[in-house]
Amino acid sequence: MLKPGEILLLRLIRANNGKLNFCTLDRAAWRNGWRDLDKRQVFDATYSLIDMGYVIAEGENPGMPNYWITDSGMKILQEFVENRLLRDDNRCVY
Secondary structure, eight states: OOOHHHHHHHHHHHHTTTTOBHHHHHHHHHHTTHHHHOSSOHHHHHHHHHHTTSEEEEOSOTTSOEEEEOHHHHHHHHHHHHHHHHHHHHHOOO
16 A cells, blocks of 8 residues: 555656656645645655556657656556545435
């Protein structure tokens, strides 16, 4: 199960596929509530997602690659959204 911070990073990378390098991803994460979501550094969480195969880092500058979400990253993010919707539906009172 992914942590909330990892979900945030996947959402940011998906929304900006290929446009975020580490500096812009770090800034976007902090602007979107990273402090409250994860005790780790954005760098550690990003490379955890890469190690799990959910994100790839590529680019012309190897020292500052851009990030893309993989098909498996899209799948795990979709599963998270669906599970969250199911949990929210179970709490509704009709």
